[in-house]
Amino acid sequence: MQNTEKVAEVRGETLMNNSSLCISCRAITQSEYSSSRKAIKLFPDLSFLKYSVVQHLTECYVAEIDGVFAGFCGIQYGRGWWKLGPIVVLPEFQKHGVGSALLLHVVEKSKNRPTYFGTSNIKIKEYGRKIGAKEIGSFFSLPWAIKLAAIGFLFEYLSLQFLWESLRKFFRYGRGKYTYFLLPGTATL
Numbered sequence: 485m486q487n488t489e490k491v492a493e494v495r496g497e498t499l500m501n502n503s504s505l506c507i508s509c510r511a512i513t514q515s516e517y518s519s520s521r522k523a524i525k526l527f528p529d530l531s532f533l534k535y536s537v538v539q540h541l542t543e544c545y546v547a548e549i550d551g552v553f554a555g556f557c558g559i560q561y562g563r564g565w566w567k568l569g570p571i572v573v574l575p576e577f578q579k580h581g582v583g584s585a586l587l588l589h590v591v592e593k594s595k596n597r598p599t600y601f602g603t604s605n606i607k608i609k610e611y612g613r614k615i616g617a618k619e620i621g622s623f624f625s626l627p628w629a630i631k632l633a634a635i636g637f638l639f640e641y642l643s644l645q646f647l648w649e650s651l652r653k654f655f656r657y658g659r660g661k662y663t664y665f666l667l668p669g670t671a672t673l
Contacts, residue, residue, distance in 0.1 A: 503549045505582060507589050510546055512538060516553045520572045523555075533570055537640050542566075545590055547573070547582050557586040559594065563633040566594055568601035568667075571608070587611055591667060599667040600630050609663055617665035626664055 512520070517535050524533060538544070541558035548554055555573035559566055568590055573583045587608070600620075603609060613619065620626055623634065 505554070505585055506548045506551075507586060508546050508548070509543060511541075511544055512546055512553075512556055516546070516556070519553060519574060520556065523572055523574045526575060533572075534640075534643060540640075543593070545586060545593075547577075547586050549577060549580075549582070554582050555586060557590045559590060559599075560637055562636045563629060564598065565630055565633040566597045566599040567633065567637055568594065568599060569603070583607075584611070591615060594667055595669060598670045600626075600664055600670070601667075602634070602662055602664040604662045609665075612663075612665040616668045618668075618670070620664040620666060623662070623664065630664070 514535070517538055520538075521533065538558065542561040543559040544556055545558075546553065546556045553574070554577040555571070557568070557571040559568055561567075568587075571583060571586060571590075573586070601608075601612070601617075602623075603612075623631065626634070
């Protein structure tokens with residue numbers, strides 16, 4: 485992961501009270517992880533994230549509003565492919581453009597790299613379509629190289645807590661169809 489570096493700053497009324505949003509490429513701290521973990525329990529689309537996975541993200545972009553941790557978006561590299569996600573925005577900062585700014589920044593950073601993401605989140609699916617990402621559909625329609633990378637990432641995530649949270653959320657919220665996207669400019673193998 486890169487050193488701490490301010491990579492973007494946004495100020496505007498779409499943010500909370502004309503606040504300043506700063507996006508930095510750095511590792512998240514243990515307390516930021518704890519805040520994120522509590523938020524993840526509330527998201528129907530994200531199950532559980534081990535701290536060891538977050539620590540080993542290839543790149544991690546952290547959003548702060550006026551110096552306060554608001555969320556992060558990770559990028560993982562495996563088997564020749566870059567995977568966007570996870571993306572987590574704390575509930576108190578949602579609906580203020582933080583997630584959109586993070587995604588926009590990370591997608592921009594991922595240009596010219598073979599990059600994919602998968603989601604069951606309706607807003608992220610809409611964003612993928614908006615930026616012109618190629619919608620692949622199900623796991624079985626993915627190119628073989630992405631399937632291998634996705635399986636590798638899944639094994640990093642696996643734990644009893646991940647399985648428990650996945651089942652709990654499936655029965656509590658149901659789950660939309662999981663869809664995969666390739667970023668614009670990404671050639672399929």
